[in-house]
Every structure is written in C-alpha cells, then in structure tokens.
Amino acid sequence: MEGMLLLIAILLPAAGALMLTLMPWLNERREDRCLFVGAILVMECVVVALVALDGQRTLVLFKMTEQLPIALRSDGTSRIFSAVMALMWTVSGFFSFSYMKHEQNEKSYYAFYLMTLASLMALTLSGTMVTMYLFFELMTFISVPMVLHTRTKEAVAAGIKYLIYSVAGATMGLMGIFILTPNISSAYFVEGGSLLAGSLTISKDAFLVVIFITLVGFGTKAGMFPMHGWLPTAHPVAPAPASAVLSGVITKAGVLCIFRMVFYVIGADFIRGTWVQWALLGCATVTVFMGSMLALREKVLKKRLAYSSVSQVSYVLCGLYMLDTMALDGALLQLVFHALTKDALFLCAGAIIFKTGITRVEEMHGLGRRMPWTMWMFAVCAISLVGIPPLGGFIAKWYIAEGALSTGAPVFSWLVPIVLLISAILTAAYLLPPSVSAFFGGMADGEAVSALPKAEPSLMMLVPIFILSLAILLLGIFPNFMIESFTRLANALM
Amino acid sequence: MEGLTLLAAIALPIAAGALLPVVRWKGRAARDAYILCLTILTTVLATVAIFGNFPRLSLIQFNDRLSFALKLDGIGRLFAGLIALLWPLTTLYALGYMRGTQKEISFFAFFLMSYGITLGIAMSANLVTLYIFYEMLSLSTLPLVMQKGDSGSIRAGLKYLYYSLGGAAFAFIGLVYLVYFGGTTNFVPGGLFRGVAVEHTAQLRLGYLLCFLGFSVKAAVFPVHGWLPTASVAPTPVTALLHAVAVVKSGVFAILRVTYFSFGALVIRASYAQYIPLALTCFTIVFGCSMALKEKHLKRRLAYSTVSNLSYILFGALLLTGQGLAAGLLHLVFHALMKITLFLIAGVYNDRAGIHEVGELHGIGRDWPVLSAAFALGSLAMTGIPPFIGFISKWALAQAAVLSGGLLPYLGLTALLVSALLTGIYLLVPSTFIFIGRRPGNAPGTKPVETEIRISLAALTALMLAAGFFSRPLVDFITRAASGLV
Numbered sequence: 001m002e003g004m005l006l007l008i009a010i011l012l013p014a015a016g017a018l019m020l021t022l023m024p025w026l027n028e029r030r031e032d033r034c035l036f037v038g039a040i041l042v043m044e045c046v047v048v049a050l051v052a053l054d055g056q057r058t059l060v061l062f063k064m065t066e067q068l069p070i071a072l073r074s075d076g077t078s079r080i081f082s083a084v085m086a087l088m089w090t091v092s093g094f095f096s097f098s099y100m101k102h103e104q105n106e107k108s109y110y111a112f113y114l115m116t117l118a119s120l121m122a123l124t125l126s127g128t129m130v131t132m133y134l135f136f137e138l139m140t141f142i143s144v145p146m147v148l149h150t151r152t153k154e155a156v157a158a159g160i161k162y163l164i165y166s167v168a169g170a171t172m173g174l175m176g177i178f179i180l181t182p183n184i185s186s187a188y189f190v191e192g193g194s195l196l197a198g199s200l201t202i203s204k205d206a207f208l209v210v211i212f213i214t215l216v217g218f219g220t221k222a223g224m225f226p227m228h229g230w231l232p233t234a235h236p237v238a239p240a241p242a243s244a245v246l247s248g249v250i251t252k253a254g255v256l257c258i259f260r261m262v263f264y265v266i267g268a269d270f271i272r273g274t275w276v277q278w279a280l281l282g283c284a285t286v287t288v289f290m291g292s293m294l295a296l297r298e299k300v301l302k303k304r305l306a307y308s309s310v311s312q313v314s315y316v317l318c319g320l321y322m323l324d325t326m327a328l329d330g331a332l333l334q335l336v337f338h339a340l341t342k343d344a345l346f347l348c349a350g351a352i353i354f355k356t357g358i359t360r361v362e363e364m365h366g367l368g369r370r371m372p373w374t375m376w377m378f379a380v381c382a383i384s385l386v387g388i389p390p391l392g393g394f395i396a397k398w399y400i401a402e403g404a405l406s407t408g409a410p411v412f413s414w415l416v417p418i419v420l421l422i423s424a425i426l427t428a429a430y431l432l433p434p435s436v437s438a439f440f441g442g443m444a445d446g447e448a449v450s451a452l453p454k455a456e457p458s459l460m461m462l463v464p465i466f467i468l469s470l471a472i473l474l475l476g477i478f479p480n481f482m483i484e485s486f487t488r489l490a491n492a493l494m
Numbered sequence: 495m496e497g498l499t500l501l502a503a504i505a506l507p508i509a510a511g512a513l514l515p516v517v518r519w520k521g522r523a524a525r526d527a528y529i530l531c532l533t534i535l536t537t538v539l540a541t542v543a544i545f546g547n548f549p550r551l552s553l554i555q556f557n558d559r560l561s562f563a564l565k566l567d568g569i570g571r572l573f574a575g576l577i578a579l580l581w582p583l584t585t586l587y588a589l590g591y592m593r594g595t596q597k598e599i600s601f602f603a604f605f606l607m608s609y610g611i612t613l614g615i616a617m618s619a620n621l622v623t624l625y626i627f628y629e630m631l632s633l634s635t636l637p638l639v640m641q642k643g644d645s646g647s648i649r650a651g652l653k654y655l656y657y658s659l660g661g662a663a664f665a666f667i668g669l670v671y672l673v674y675f676g677g678t679t680n681f682v683p684g685g686l687f688r689g690v691a692v693e694h695t696a697q698l699r700l701g702y703l704l705c706f707l708g709f710s711v712k713a714a715v716f717p718v719h720g721w722l723p724t725a726s727v728a729p730t731p732v733t734a735l736l737h738a739v740a741v742v743k744s745g746v747f748a749i750l751r752v753t754y755f756s757f758g759a760l761v762i763r764a765s766y767a768q769y770i771p772l773a774l775t776c777f778t779i780v781f782g783c784s785m786a787l788k789e790k791h792l793k794r795r796l797a798y799s800t801v802s803n804l805s806y807i808l809f810g811a812l813l814l815t816g817q818g819l820a821a822g823l824l825h826l827v828f829h830a831l832m833k834i835t836l837f838l839i840a841g842v843y844n845d846r847a848g849i850h851e852v853g854e855l856h857g858i859g860r861d862w863p864v865l866s867a868a869f870a871l872g873s874l875a876m877t878g879i880p881p882f883i884g885f886i887s888k889w890a891l892a893q894a895a896v897l898s899g900g901l902l903p904y905l906g907l908t909a910l911l912v913s914a915l916l917t918g919i920y921l922l923v924p925s926t927f928i929f930i931g932r933r934p935g936n937a938p939g940t941k942p943v944e945t946e947i948r949i950s951l952a953a954l955t956a957l958m959l960a961a962g963f964f965s966r967p968l969v970d971f972i973t974r975a976a977s978g979l980v
Contacts, residue, residue, distance in 0.1 A: 064886055064962070065969050067893075130889075134880040141874075141922075148930050156930065160923055167877075167918035174878075175911045178892035201899060 003059030006072040006125050009047045009082070014118035016040035017111045027107050034097040037110050041090040044117065048086040051125075052079040058127055058188065069187055070134065073127030076489040077264075080332060081256050082124040084339050088249045089117045095347050095464040096241035098457070099354055103239050105149065112145045113242070116250075119143075123253055128187050129177045132260060133170065136221075136253070140166040143250060146242040147234045155237040158230075165220055165230035172217025173257065179210045184265060191492050193267025211266060212276045216283065218261065221254025223310045224317055225287040231310055232294070236302035240350025243302060247309040248343035252335055255316050263493040268323045273409075280321045281412045285419045287314035292426035299360050301349050304430060305342065311423055312338045312385065318416050319400040325490040327403025332486045333396035333479065337472065341381045341393060344468035348378040351465065355455040361434050365441035370455045373462055375438045377469040382431035384472045387424045392476035397424065399483075497551030500564040503539035504614045507532060511606030515599050526589050529602050533585045533609065540578035540613055544571045550619055559673055562626070565619035567681070568975025569754075569823065573747050574616035576827055579957075580739055580834055581609050583950045587838055588731035590944030591845065601641055601729070607634045612740045615747060621669055621679035621756055624748060625662070628712075632658035635741055638732045639725050650724045657721040661711025664704050665748070671701025672756055681751060683979050685758015692761060699767035702757040706771050709752065712745025713808060714801045715771075716778040722801055723785075726793040730841025733793060738800050738833040743826060746807050750819075754979045759814040772812045772902045778805035779909040783916035790851050792840050795920060796833065799876065802913055803829045809906045810891045813898045820976040821890035824969065828875075828883040831961060835954045836872040836921075839865055842947060848938040852924050856931025861940045866928045868955040873921035875958060878914045883962045886969075888914065 016037070020027050027033050051057075051074050059072040074082075093113065100106045119139040126132040140163065148159040181187075182201050185194045200207050220227035235247045262268060271277050291311025298304040316338065319331025351374050352358050352367065368375040384391035387398075401417040456462070475482065510532040519525040543566055554562040566574065588605065592598050611631045618624035632655065640651035673679055675694050676686040692698070707718070714722040722742065726733050736742075753759070762768045782802025789795040807829070810822030842865060843849040847858060859866035875882035892910060895903040961968070 062963060063966075064881055065890075065965060068880075068886070068889060070881060130880055137879045144926065145930070148926075151930065159926070159930075163922065163926065164919055167922070168915055171911050171915040171918070174914070175907070178889070178907060178911075179896050181893060182896050201896060202904075 003057040003072065003074075005047065005051050005054055006057060006059050006074055007061075009044070009051050009125065010072075010118050010122045012044050012047060012118075013040060013114040013121065017114035017118065020107075020111045020114070030101070030106070033107070033110060037093060037114065038097070040114060041093045044121075045086050045090050048082050048121070052083060064130075067181075067187065068130055069128055070131050071127035071188060072122075072125045072131070073189060074125055075191075076485075076492065077256070077259060078124045080336075080486075080489075081252065082121060084252065084336055085120050085124060085249050086117070088339050088343050089120075089245060091464045091467060092241040092244045092343060092347065095244075095350065095461055096239070098460040099241055099350050100239065102354060103149070105151075108145070109149060109239070109242075112142060115142045116146065116245075120249070120253060124256060126260075127189060129180070129261075129265060132257060133174060133177055136173070136257060137167075137170050139250070139253060140170065143246065146246065147238050149239055149242065150237065152237075158233045158237045162230045162234040165227060169217045169220025169227055172213050172220075176210055176214025176217070176261070179207075180214075180265060183207075189260060189264035191264065192494070193263065193265055193270065195265065195267050195270055197267075197270055208274055208276045211271065212279060214261060215258055215276075215280055218254055218257040219283070219317065222251050222258065222313045222317060223254070223287070223291075224314055225283050225290060228287060228291075228310050232303055232306040235306040235309065236300065240302070240346055240353060243306070244343045244346035244350070247306060247346055248339045251309055251313045252339060255313065255320070255335060258317065259320065262320065268494050272323045277321060277323060278412065281318065281416070284314045284317040284321055285412070285416060287311065288318060288419055288423045292423045292430070296426055296430045299362065301352070301359060301361050301364070301434070302346070304361065305345050305349060308385065308427065308430070309338075309342055311427070312342065315397070315400060315420065315423075318420070319403065322400075322404050322407055322409065322412070322416065323494065324403045324407045325487065325494055326406055327400055328490040328494070329483060329486045330396055330399025330401070330403050332489075333392070333399055333482065336482065337384065337392035337396050337475070340468050340472050340475075341385050344377065344381045344465050344472070345385070347461070347465045347468070348374055348381070351457045351461050354461070355457050364434050364438045366438065368439035370452055371457065373456055374465065375435065377465050378438070379435040380469045381472065382435050384476065385431060386428045390473075390477050392472045392479070395476060395479050497548045497564065499539060499543050499546065499548055500551055500566065500617050501553070503536060503543050504564075504610045504617065506539060507536045507606045507610035507613075511603045511610070514603040514606065525599075529606065530582070530585060530589065532606065533582045536609060536613070537578045537582050540574055543617070544575050544578070556622070559678055560622050561620065562623050563619035564617045564623065565681075566617050567683070569747070569750060570616045570618075572823060572827065572972065572975060573743065574613055576743075576830055577609070577612050577616060577740060580735060580830060583953055584731050584735040584834065584838070586946050587950035588729075590946030590950075591731055591841060592729065593944065595729075597641065597643070600637060604634055604637050605731070608638070608736065608740065612744060615744045618681075620681055621672065621751065624751060625665065625669060628744060628748060629662055631741060631744055632662065635732070635736050638736065639728045641729050641732070642727065647727045650721075650727045654721045654725050657711050657718060661708045661718060663708070665708025668701045668703075668705030668708060668752070671697060671704070672752075675701070676756070679756065681755035683755060685754065685760060686756060687758050687761055695761060698757060698761050699765050702752065702762050702767045703770060705752045705757070706749055706767075709745050709748040710771075710774070710808075712742055713749060713804050714742055714745070714778075715774050715805060715808065716781050716801075719778065719782070719801045723789070723794045723797040726791075726797045730793075730837060730844060733797070734834045734837035734841065737797065738837055739830045742800060742804055743830065746804055746826060749808060750811055750822075753811060753814075754819065759980050763814050768812060768814060769902060772809065772906070775805040775809040775812060776902065776906045776909045778802065779809065779906070779913050783913045783920070787916050787920045790853065792850060792852050792855070793837070793844065795852060796837055796840060799917065799920070800833055803833065806888070806891060806910065806913075809909075810894055813894055813903060814980060815894060815898050816976050816980050817890070817897060818894040819979060820972050821887060821894045823972045823976060824890050825887035827968065828887045828961065831954070831958045832872055832875045832884060835951070835958055836869065836876065838947075838951055838954065839869045839872070842943055842951075846941045846943055854937070855924050856927045857933040859929040860933070862943075865943070865951065868951060869928065870925040871955065871959065873925045875962070876921055877918045881962045883958060883965065886962065886965055
C-alpha cells in the first residue's frame, strides 16, 4: 500500500510505548528498558529517513464524514520537521538513560516520551487541517505528563497552566479552521495555499481578523507573545531531557502549524502587505526582545534557557512572517539550529544538575574546571545562540536579517534586523558570562574551587551533547546543502 | 391494523411499569429479569416500528381539529431510535446501581413508564398528542427526582414540577394560536403554512415564541434552566438518562416539531421569533459552561454542561437551514452518547467511592484505571477533540453557522469555541487529576462495582468511541431526515 511508511513512522513509537506499558517484564530492569527504548528511537530515525527519501506521498486514513478526511502527507515541509524532531528526540532519549537514574517514576517516563514522539510525527505528517488539529491536541495531552513528571506542587500548577494555554490556543486555531473550511478549494494541504480569495463567505476585513486570531492561537505552542506565559513555567519543571525536547522540539510544533496554515492553506499572497502581517511581525519582534530581557533577569539556569527559547523561537516566526524566500530560508535554518542548540544547552544544564546539583547561574563559578567537557560544549552552544560565526546560529540570523532588508517592507525591513541585533547582544549578556565565569570565575579563591572533586558526567551523557555541538559546528561551516533544499521549498511555496 | 405496533411500543412499558408494584415478587432475580426483559421487548417493538413503514394510527378524535394520533417520520425515528438504544443499557446499569436501596420497586415502575411515554413523544403525529405525552413525562419522572425522599429531593422535585407545568402552560397558549390560525395541529414537513399565503404573521410569530419559551423549560434554555442542576439530586440512572437524554431532549424535540412541522421556517425566519431564541441559545451555551466551571459538585457540573450542550442543538436548529438542523440532530445523538457515559461513571464515583466534589477525584484513577480512562475519553469527546464524536457534531454546527452567515450565527460560532475551551478546562483538568493526584488518607475506600454496571458502561463507551469512526450511516440518515423541512 502506497504511503504505508508514513503510518509506520507514527505507529512504531506508539507501539513501543504500548509495549512498555503492557509488558512489565520489559520495563523491569533499567538495562532492558534503555535498550528497548534506544532501539525504538534508532529505528524511528531510520523510518523517518526512509519517509524523507520516498518523496511526496499522501495516505487517507479514514473519513470522519465526507468533508472530514483524516490524511497523512509527506512533503518538503514534513521532511525538515520530522527529521529535526526525530533526531533531537533520539539524542535526548539517550541522554536520559543516565539522567533519569536520579528521578522518580522512571518507568512511566519513557512510555510518555515515546507517545509524545508518535504524536509529533503524526503532526508533521498531517495532510489536512483537521488531522493537524487532531494531533496538535493529542500532542498537548500526551506531553502534559512530562511536565507533571515530578508531581511537586509547582509541577502540577505548571502542567495545568500548560494545558489551559494549549487548549486555548488550539481553540483559537480551531475557529480559523471552522471559518476557513468553506473558503478553500481542497480539504488537503496545497503548496501555496488553496484559499478562494475571490469568493469569501465574509468580508475580507473580518477574514483577516480570523486569520490573525488563528495564527496567534497556533503561536501559543511556539511561545509567541501574547500567549507565551506558559512556556517559562512549564519547561523548567520537567526533568532536563524532557525540558530539552519541550523547549527545543515541541515549540517547533507551533511553528509547523503556522507554517502549514500560512503556506499550505491561506497562501502567503493573501497576507502579504496586510495589517495581519504587520501585527504578527510586531508580536514576533516584541517576543524576541521580551524573551531576551526576561532571560537576562532570570537567575535559575533552566528558567533562563526557557526564556531564551521564547525569544529564539520567535526569530523563526520573524523570518516566516516576512513572507520572503530568503527570510524563510533563514527561519528554517534558525529552526534547525535553535533545536540543536537549545537541546544541547538543556542537556548541559541537566548534566550540571545531575552531577553537582547546581541550578543557579551564580553558582556556576569555576565549574569549568570541575566539568571541562560539559562547559566547553555549553560555551560552544552559547556562542552559536548569540550568532557568532562560524557556528550555525550566525548563518540563520544572517539570512533572516538580509531577507528582512530585501523585502523593503515598511518599518519591519529595518526594525527586524535591529531587534535581532539587540537580542543578540542580550543573548550574549545572559549566556556568555556564565560560560566565562565557569572557566575564569573563582580565580581569587582558586584553592577552594580546585579542591572540589571533578564532576565530569559519564560518556552516556557527554556523547549526546557532543554530537549536538559537533552538528552545530559542522552545519554552521557547511550549510549549503540545507540552504539549497530550503530555498527550493521556499520557492515552491511563494 | 398495522399501526398498532406503534401503540404497543408505547403501551407495553407503561402497563409493565404499572404492574410492577402490584405483583408479589418471589425473589429479586425474577423481578430483575422481568424489568430487563420488558425493557428489551419494548426496544424490539420500537425497532420494528422504526424500520417498518407503518401508516398513521389515529386513535381518538377529540373534535374536528384535535386528535390523538401516532406516526413515525424521519426525526421521530431518530429520537425513538436513540431512546430505544439507551434505555436498556441504562436499565441494566440501574439494576446494579439501585440494588438494595429503598423504594426500588417504585423506582423501576416509574422508570419503565417513562420509557413508554418518551417513545410516545417521538411517535406523536400531532402537537396535541405530543403535548399530552409531554405532560405525562413531567408527572412520571417527578417521583424519580424525589426518589431519595429527603427534603432536598422533595424541593428539587417541586422545583422541577413548577418549572415544567409553567412551561407547558406557555406552550399551551402557543398551541391555541396554532390551532386557531392553522386549523390543525398535525405535523407537516416544512410547517402548516408552507405554500400558502400566510396571513396573521404577527400573531403566529408571537405564538411561536410562546411555544419556544414553553418547551425551552425542558430544554433548559436560560433563563428557565434552573431546575436541571437542582434535579441532579436524583439517583444517577435518572440524571444520566432522563436529565441528559430523555426529558431534556423531549424539550428539544418538541421545539424542533413546532419549528419545522407546525409554524414552519417560513413564518419565523428573519424575525424576532428567530432572533430572540437564537440569542438565548447563544447566551445559554456560554452561560452553561461558565456555571459548570464554577460548580464544584461533579454531577451538578455535568448538569450545567448539559444546559450548554442542549443549546448547541437548538442553536443549530434555529439557524433554519437544512445543514443547521442536520448538525443539531447530530449533536442531539452524540451528546446523548457522551453525556450518559460521563454521568454513569460519575454515578459510580459518587456511590461506590463517596466522591461528590470534583476536588475529591484526585487519584481515583489508581483504583479504577479502566473506568477512569473511559471518563477521560468521554471528557475528550465532550471537549470536541477529533476523532471523537463531539468533534464531528461541533464541526457540523460550526460549518452550518459559517455558511448561514450574519451576526447571530457568528456570535454562536464564537460561543461554541468559548464553550469548547471552557469544557476543556472543566472536564480535562479533573480528568488529569484523576490520574496524577493522590487519594487523601482519610478518603472512604472504594466498594466493588457490580457486573451489570461494568457491562453497561463498557457497551456505552464502545458505542461512543465507535460512533466517531463509523458515523457515516447516521450522518446520511440525518441529512435525509433534515432535507425538505426548510
């Protein structure tokens, strides 16, 4: 059956999660469990690669009613998102094998971890708006237990906040889906959009309001202002590898939905030059700036990283909402590099917590001498996130800024590059000092620090971080193959 | 006379119910078997009536304008089918649930009688017949609300009675208008005034509005919804079947009848007689959900959710388009499936674990994982998450609203979305706590759950889930039933 592979990509991790739940003997010893989860994750990567190589496919699963097909689709967009998500998930999964030793409820963690991956894969492979909405909601519900994992009061409050924000955002998106459906020519996604702009059921002005609300709604998952409130609360309370994927990967699910709505349903031309584009760009730039400012003020490392995600994911949205091929290139590059970088940074934070129990930034003085490898990689990621060449973050920001300038859009063509620059300075201000003080801090009372024992984590934790850091470096130096394929996609969409 | 099957389906449970207290029962098993067999027999008769194409059965001719007559048409078949499907399953549950309680016999007597009367509402061929059964339903369900016999139940029962009788009085005035200007109360697809020059439009519109307000008491539209949350003191099978399906949907059904079969869309379209009811339903949708959010008592919260959902159905129907009516009918069926499941599970929590308030649900999922999973699935369906049934009907309602256009439909669409969000909060948050919380140490232990309850809940949950994937025959049937009425 054509497109069966798409179904396998979703069912494989789901089956893994079910087996973990239903076969207790598989989940009894840590070695068995890790081996099993690891095997599933690696197999999933292979399947995702096969799906990507297979070209464009559509698979109609069933029809709820005649107008409501539930369908899967693999295309250029799904290829990028599913590859990033599966890889991040695998790397963080391997990291958690050691990390989760010091957490409770290890058994249920992996089942939800795999289930969330399944729902994410389904989301990337969705072929219609309703399918996308279905898996968007599903992903929310399945990922809540990861936030709730520690079951502390704080975690429960954060989980409920996450749930309510997500459902609210999804509801706003659903409104758009309701009103868009009679106005599009195909229930399935179409490159470049399928809006019947000539014969709208309501006035164009009202329609633009609907589109704005829809995109703000889906922006909730991406942490875009004004629906960002849940993100800094929810991400840090999860165990570190879960924070890593929540922050590095799940935020991208919001971006994916916006991407699909803008380029596969509404069409970029309908939004370009309207107040909706300016308003969304406004929200995104505000978020970039605000996220960085809040990160600067925050002293707890994981929370600081979460605020940083608020800012960095909105870079992607800035690039996307410029509605320009080059800026879109930049947005996709930023998406890839932010996923890699934020994942690695959260894993570093996890390694630090695991070995030393340090959670606050000012306690990191002299940490570089206790865990040099970890802190070196932390520094590399920080530099990439700031956007210093030759690391990956630079090339992404460059494309977004240049794309913004080339559009000649009023105000935003120069405002976006300036805000990106300011945010880069702020990023430097909140990430580089901890890295510097880790290596050079505590010189004065050097003896006290050097007296502390070495705390380098095991290879099981170091290697995943190392792979991510190496990817940031190599992809930053050789980004051409990515840029080519992103440009192809961007040209097809606009 | 062929049409007697219709009468048999109505008369059998009424007679059987009346016999129940008279007969001296040897043992519980015999009595339970009698109740269950007769309920199933009634369902069989009702099924025959639904699938057979029986002619109109005219029983009594009061005068040249008023008669007592039975006939099943499209929407009657739908309602009768829904009732016939859910009644045996709830009876099975009730047999387990009510075991050993006081006044068990009188409970089942009235429960059986209500079955026949509700079928009567579905099978009425004219408004007078419907009105008679409607009043009978108020009376036959009154003892069920007062079942517990404490002061709270008595008060709830009286409130229910006053609301119902008051509403019926309103409807009666509307009925007089109809007979006077229309000359008959027979149900005619599209209304009595279809294809004729309508005179006295002003009076007819007023009459319709009175009918709507009168019947909206049972459909729990704001401001006459008050009795429904109070009536949740009744035993759970009653709250689940009567106050989420049979009684409240009789109100909805009566409104559908007067809208599409008596006064007709032609008379009321684009006038205050359409706008006022539409505005009331939009408001009730949001109001019901907000009250549900505020309410801490689990069964009352579900009752407020019913208030909101009944107005979904009416909102769809009052759009006065074929699509809107079809969407409303779809929600009538789907809401019944979801809400009865949720209520019956809440009943188990209530009675077998001593949980009354939402806050006490914490951690109950550890004791009853499967039951609680069913509750969570029901909550997801109520919120309207695909691929569950709640999404299909909400989707249809939203599409009908968007296609009909205009201020009130869009207002209704917004109300639907706000309500979906609030439902997400007031049902999904408790569902989360069911699994992650911990039971307090001093909480009463859980009692075993009877097999009857398990079977009935399993069947209902399976039905609810399956309907999401195989809804096409139902959607086709409803589309056929709704076509040609506007």
